[in-house]
Amino acid sequence: MDRVWWKESIVYQIYPRSFMDSNGDGIGDICGIIERLDYLKDLGVDVLWISPVLESPGDDNGYDISDYYKILEEFGTMAEYELLLKEAHARGMKILMDLVVNHTSDEHPWFMESRKSKDNPYRDFYIWRSGKNGREPNNWGACFGGPAWEYDEETSMYYLHNFSRKQPDLNWENPKVREAVFDMMTWWCEKGVDGFRMDVISMISKDQSFPDGIVSGGLYGDSSPYVVNGPRVHEFLQEMNRKVLSKYDIMTVGETAGVTIEEAGKYAGNDSHELNMVFQFEHTGIGDGKLGKWTTERFDFMELKEILSKWQTKLQGKAWNSVYWGNHDQPRSVSRFGNDSPKYREISAKMLATCLLSLQGTPYIYQGEELGMTNIYFDSLSSYRDIESIQCYRELTEAGLISEEEMLECLKLRSRDNARTPMQWDGSANAGFTSGTPWIEVNRNYPEINAASQADNSRSVLSYYKKMIQVRKSELGLVYGDFILQEPEHAQIFAYKRVCGADCYLIACNFTDQEAVFVMPKEFSENNTCLISNYDRGNYNGEICLSPYEAFVVKADK
Ligand code: TEU
Ligand code: CA
Numbered sequence: 001m002d003r004v005w006w007k008e009s010i011v012y013q014i015y016p017r018s019f020m021d022s023n024g025d026g027i028g029d030i031c032g033i034i035e036r037l038d039y040l041k042d043l044g045v046d047v048l049w050i051s052p053v054l055e056s057p058g059d060d061n062g063y064d065i066s067d068y069y070k071i072l073e074e075f076g077t078m079a080e081y082e083l084l085l086k087e088a089h090a091r092g093m094k095i096l097m098d099l100v101v102n103h104t105s106d107e108h109p110w111f112m113e114s115r116k117s118k119d120n121p122y123r124d125f126y127i128w129r130s131g132k133n134g135r136e137p138n139n140w141g142a143c144f145g146g147p148a149w150e151y152d153e154e155t156s157m158y159y160l161h162n163f164s165r166k167q168p169d170l171n172w173e174n175p176k177v178r179e180a181v182f183d184m185m186t187w188w189c190e191k192g193v194d195g196f197r198m199d200v201i202s203m204i205s206k207d208q209s210f211p212d213g214i215v216s217g218g219l220y221g222d223s224s225p226y227v228v229n230g231p232r233v234h235e236f237l238q239e240m241n242r243k244v245l246s247k248y249d250i251m252t253v254g255e256t257a258g259v260t261i262e263e264a265g266k267y268a269g270n271d272s273h274e275l276n277m278v279f280q281f282e283h284t285g286i287g288d289g290k291l292g293k294w295t296t297e298r299f300d301f302m303e304l305k306e307i308l309s310k311w312q313t314k315l316q317g318k319a320w321n322s323v324y325w326g327n328h329d330q331p332r333s334v335s336r337f338g339n340d341s342p343k344y345r346e347i348s349a350k351m352l353a354t355c356l357l358s359l360q361g362t363p364y365i366y367q368g369e370e371l372g373m374t375n376i377y378f379d380s381l382s383s384y385r386d387i388e389s390i391q392c393y394r395e396l397t398e399a400g401l402i403s404e405e406e407m408l409e410c411l412k413l414r415s416r417d418n419a420r421t422p423m424q425w426d427g428s429a430n431a432g433f434t435s436g437t438p439w440i441e442v443n444r445n446y447p448e449i450n451a452a453s454q455a456d457n458s459r460s461v462l463s464y465y466k467k468m469i470q471v472r473k474s475e476l477g478l479v480y481g482d483f484i485l486q487e488p489e490h491a492q493i494f495a496y497k498r499v500c501g502a503d504c505y506l507i508a509c510n511f512t513d514q515e516a517v518f519v520m521p522k523e524f525s526e527n528n529t530c531l532i533s534n535y536d537r538g539n540y541n542g543e544i545c546l547s548p549y550e551a552f553v554v555k556a557d558k
Contacts, residue, residue: 001480001500005046006195006251006276007320008479010357010469011096011364012045015328016053016075017061018422019367021434028422028433030076030084039451041091043370043462044469047251048088049096049197051328053081057107059166060144060387061420063098063199064105068184085192094194096251101181102200103167110180111168118155124174127160128152129210139212141220145391148223162203162227164387172204172236185244195251198275201237202256202263205230217290219399228258234266237274246273253322253362254278261314268319277320277362282307284330291396294410299337301511305485305494312360312483312496321361325352326369331418333366335375337511339549344513345372347549350464350534351509354551355494357472358507360483365465368423371451372461375418376443378411385440389415426452464534471531471553477503478553492516493546502558505531508540509551516546527557 020032030053040048053075055067062072071078088095104111113122129137131151137158140148142165149158150165160169170177185196206227213221237254245252254267256278267278283304287297315321325333334340338348349372356363376383384390389411396402402410412418417440424446425432431446443449454460472478477500486495486506493516495508506524510516520528525542533540533552540554 001476003476007362008473008476009046009094009251009362010044010472011047011049011362012040012043013049013051013327013364013366015051015367015420017051017439018420018433020423020425021436021438024434024436025074026434026436026438027074029074030071030080034080034084034087037087037091037093041093042466044466044473045093045365047094047096047194049253049364050098052098052100057105057166059105059164061385063100064103064164064167065100066105066107067109069187082191089192094251095192096195096197096253097188097193098199099185099196099201100199101170102203103161103163103169106166106168114168115152115154115159118157124171125177125180126168127171127206128155128157129160130157138210139215139221140210140223140226141213141218144388145395147220160206162200162223164391169206170204172232173208178236178239182240182243185240186247189244189248189250193250195276196253198252198254200257201254201275202229202233202259202267202278203227204236205233207231218292218401219395224258229256229260229263234272234274237267238272241273241275245275252276257281261310264311264315265319268315270317270319272319277322279322279324279327280311282311291402291410293414294392294396294402294407296406296409296413301494302491304337304511305488308359308494309483309485309488309496313485316360316482321359322364323356323359323361324364324366325356326366326419327364328366328419329416330366331414332373332375333369334372335413335418339513340374344549345374346461347534349461350468351511351549351551353461353465353468354507354532354534354553355509357468358478358498358505358553359496360479360481360498363472366419368419370462370465371424371449371454373421373424373449374443374445375412376421376441378415378417378441379408381408381411383441384411384415384417386416386420389417424450426450464532468532475503475505475531475555476500477505481505486521487518490516490518493518497521504556505553506556507551507553508546510546510549513548515548516550517543518546519543524554524556528554529557530554 016028019028022031052062054065055070056062110122110125114126136147136149142148144164213223252275254275286299289295334349397404422433422442427447431442454462481498481500484497492512498505531553535550
């Protein structure tokens with residue numbers, strides 16, 4: 001097999017604002033990350049994807065960048081960022097930068113210039129259109145509520161923003177925009193970053209006719225057919241690859257909301273010369289309803305199994321997968337896909353780890369997932385900090401599309417803030433995250449769920465993650481092996497083989513709180529070695545009755 005480092009790596013996502021505060025201002029920072037590098041090295045992860053730390057007014061917690069060449073003061077200095085690179089590299093770890101170039105902040109100098117006049121040299125860095133009949137140019141809605149167009153008095157025109165009104169979309173049709181972005185990317189590669197996670201990169205090419213979208217369920221037209229996987233997106237990414245990516249030994253992952261299998265084959269195809277891999281979002285959308293993610297629906301296991309299996313088999317041999325349960329935009333994985341009750345939280349978190357780290361594709365662990373951290377279930381809107389949660393709450397309840405009580409229940413299950421509460425380091429005040437007042441409340445369960453209390457406990461979620469990471473690293477067949485689904489109809493168990501040459505593995509995960517009967521396939525029935533099990537059952541032979549959330553990896557003896 002041709003071995004590739006970004007295929008064998010395990011990525012750990014850090015949301016710096018909530019990871020570790022080193023100076024007591026209640027906000028996580030770069031020096032805080034440096035303080036915790038040994039913890040991450042000990043966990044066994046190889047690459048750190050760090051959410052944005054660049055200059056930003058913080059309208060969307062840093063995904064609204066106003067200077068691509070400056071570190072935001074509350075996160076630290078450029079010297080500290082360079083120290084982080086040095087310290088991570090000294091430990092054999094790599095740093096993935098979060099590249100946000102579908103849009104900038106409205107406080108970026110490019111936009112400040114662009115809005116000044118219709119003939120300003122930077123005018124066409126953004127997407128300006130005249131209104132229609134005194135209204136927005138079309139009926140598109142923004143992801144964070146409201147229309148996707150903002151009227152600007154200065155030149156009596158509207159500008160497009162698919163996210164907040166302080167996040168104007170860049171006009172990638174303009175070769176000067178592409179050149180400015182590629183120059184900036186080169187600058188960071190020369191500084192030593194080891195790759196990019198590319199924010200909503202599937203949205204950089206828009207249908208230039210900007211037609212109305214279909215209104216279904218919400219207040220605005222759906223823009224996704226016209227902004228996702230757009231007409232020139234692959235052309236732009238091939239240009240980016242030619243002018244920047246191909247010049248460095250770096251890793252790239254596209255955040256491609258709305259990506260299909262077919263499109264993923266283009267973005268991440270073995271010979272596409274675009275990106276190494278993409279994030280798909282089908283499994284995170286299970287249960288979505290007429291108001292999108294704002295639902296109290298739990299996930300349907302058979303739908304989850306079908307989606308994950310599809311991505312495993314359809315990309316096999318064509319493109320490389322990424323595999324994840326959560327990130328800074330998603331609820332906590334043990335609350336979303338496991339069971340965060342006191343009885344089942346730990347065992348189901350270990351089950352999810354077994355699945356995440358035995359599928360084909362680069363695995364991504366989100367900060368705190370290795371501890372079994374849970375949703376915070378805020379009782380009041382005033383506890384929320386996320387612009388998406390707050391604006392969507394207001395818009396949907398004021399429009400009478402959902403009651404305040406029901407929307408609060410939806411936020412408890414799906415708000416992005418569930419993943420943004422401070423990392424729970426120990427049982428001291430504020431879970432050891434800050435000596436000051438945290439920017440967002442710490443989860444009340446931190447005395448029971450924290451890294452310090454798990455470090456020396458061999459049966460903790462943290463210890464299980466360390467062991468499962470070592471299993472994956474020692475068994476390359478779990479990286480490069482083919483995925484073969486077993487028992488597709490089983491209503492409780494996600495079971496699959498991984499086959500790589502003479503190495504054959506069987507993984508089975510019970511996703512339910514009920515016992516589940518499972519018959520070992522014949523080639524494993526008698527002679528196999530158990531590599532890991534979250535119930536420490538020594539061996540798996542013949543017909544077994546899996547306990548709630550039981551998971552294991554066995555390797556067929558040769
Ligand atoms: O998220 C893009 C995106 O699709 C989000 O709308 C996300 O899927 C949604 O919030 C889930 O409910 C990226 C970043 O990850 C996110 O943090 C930013 O807010 C967004 O882009 C704009 O930069
Ligand atoms: Ca700080």
